[in-house]
Amino acid sequence: MAEQATISTIDRFVGHEVHLRGWLQSRTDKGRLQFLNFRDGTGTIQVVVFQKNVPPEAFEAARRVTQESSCEVTGTVRADPRAPGGYEIDASSFHIVQLAQDYPITPKEHGIDFLLDHRHLWIRSPRQRSVLAVRATVVDAIRTWLNSHGFTLVDTPILTPAACEGTTTLFETDYFGEPAYLTQSGQLYNEANIAAFGKVYCFGPTFRAEKSKTRRHLIEFWMVEPEMAYADLEECMRVEEEFVSAIVQRTLAERARELEFLGRDTTLLRNVVPPFPRITYDEAVEILNREGVPITWGDDFGAPHETALAQRFDRPVFVHRYPAQCKAFYMEEDPERPELSLSVDLLAPEGYGEIIGGGQRTARLELLERRIAEHGLPRQAFEWYLDLRRYGAVPHSGFGLGVERTVAWICGLDHLREAIAFPRTLGRLYP
RNA sequence: UGCGGGAUAGCUCAACGGUAGAGUGCCCGGCUGUUAACCGGAGAGUUGCAGGUUCGAAUCCUGCUCCCGCAGCCA
Structure with a gap:
């Protein structure tokens, strides 16, 4: 009697007859011998169908089965050095569940436009499966680390009444006659939640109606945002480096096979352990001007600046204390230099840019009121947020980590669109 | 949104003013150890859309649509 088995654990079934269900x-085709590269969702294995070992109808099915047909196979597991992966199934039976017709994606090369139009099929390919498997581990590492370090998950709303940072980059929708916006960040709500739990995080999709067309931007992306009461900027950086290191090291340990398949050189990733280098914005500006990537003090960094800075280090680098004008309205002032904000970005190596933005939020009512006015924000929409400075305000800090940027960096991808199953990019909402 | 590149067979591309081509996939045949197998055969086109120049346009010109890359915005 054949045992139901999965390919990922096939080594436990050597010598046994097993039953597998999946896709071709x-x-x-070698005439009276068919080699089937068979996938069941847990892995792939070679199935060998000899004409003399199977019933005629099973051999006929193996002979005419097409790429990506769903099928079931029964056979004996054996170790064979000639088989990719070292194991193969000597089939005793084979049948087709559904015969696929003209599967569009072939083993040869395709253009990116074609592949994205067929993303619902492309995700089956070994490379895409590897990336999505890494993503799953990254997400689990994020949750596990936060849950085991005193953070409580508190979900924040997706439909919001107003912008976190201005409405120009928000998707507007109709909320029974009132304008509503898809969330850009859960951070303001996190700041409410810390008074209930101390340390919280939210984790979900985020939407930016920016006409960004670069390898570092998606219209819809996932972000995890931890927020901590009684944490200053230094504490924020300390948590960030522990957090990012844990994510990278766990992925290296659990997804070595996928990273190797992706051709990722993991040498630099192994360096990702605390402490990360820290430079101030002032120092960064000096370095950039000295190294021929000119920038004026007060301007925010562009992609070329981030790349040039990150190239100088063997692990992610913190850039802290940006000019207040570069950063969001809720940032705390540097008490020693009020023109600076207690903000920090974490720049990934190898040109992957900013993977974290964050810092210390202001606890001062009068500064927040002034900033809301300076930014021209509708004050009534922020009354609840101002309340947080009236009822038990504390120094607090937090940050947002972009999941796709982190996955793209760990996998060595050249574009964020492969780091999510169904990317939403400028001009592409299908499939 | 700006700058640059592009759209030709199902797919990836060539042909750059003179009869529309290759590789690959699909289909048919052969092969008991293939790893993107190999060998033989056959089919496959409104050259993105609309107009213009020309004896003749995939090729030159104009407009439009869509895609890609870089930048800005940011995670």
Whole structure:
């Protein structure tokens, strides 16, 4: 009697007859011998169908099965050095569940436009499966680390009444006659939640109606945002470096096979352990001007600046204390230099840019009121947020980590769109 | 949104003013150890859309649509 098995644990079934259900990835026809590259969702394995070992109808099915047809196979597991992965199934039976017709994605090269139009099928390919598997581990590492370090998950709303940082980059929708916006960040709500739990995080999709067309931007992306009561900027950086290191090291440990398949050189990733280098905005400006990537003090960094800075270090680098004018209205002032904000960005190596933005939020009512006015924000929409400075305000800090940027960096991808199953990019809402 | 590149067979591309091509996939045939197998055969086109120049346009010109890259915005 055949045992139900999965490919990922097939080594436990050597010598046994097993039953597998899945899809045909590819096939090599050798006449009276068929090699089937078979996938069940947990992995792929070679199935060998000899004409003399199976009933005639099973051999006929193996001979005419097409790429990505769903099918079931029964056979004996054996170790064979000639098989990719070292194991193969000597089939005793084979049948087609559904015969696929003209599967569009072939083992040869395709253009990115074609692949994105067929993203619902492209995700089956080994490379895309590897990236999405890494993503799953990154997400789990994020949750596990935060849950085990005193953070409580508190979900924040997706439909919001107003902007965190101005309405120009928000998707507007109709909320029974009132304008509503898709969230850009859960941070302001996190600042409310810390008074209930001390340390919290939210984790979900985020939407930016920016006409960004670069390898570092998605219209819809996932962000995890921890927020901590009684934490200053230094504490924020300390948490960030522990957090990012834990994510990277766990992914290296659990997804070595996928990273190798992706061709990722993991040498630099192994360096990602605390402490990360810290430079001030002032120092960064000096370095950039000295190294021929000119920038005026007071301007925010562009992608070329971030790349040039990150290239100088063997692990992610903190840039802290940006001019207040570069950063959001809720940032705390540097008490020693009020023109600076207690903000910090974490720049990933190898040109992947900013993977974290964050810092210390202001606890001062009068500064927040002034900033809301300076930024021309509708004060009545922020009354609840101002309340947080009236009823038990504390020094607090937090940050947002972009999941796709982190996955793209760890995988060595050249574009964020492969780091999410169904990317939303400028001009692409299908599939 | 700005600058640059592009759209030709299902797919990836060539042809750059003179009969529309290759590789690959699909289909048919052969092969008991293939790893993007190999060998033989066959089919496959409104050259993105609309107009213009020309004896003749995939090729030159104009407009439009869509895609890609870089930048800005940011995670």
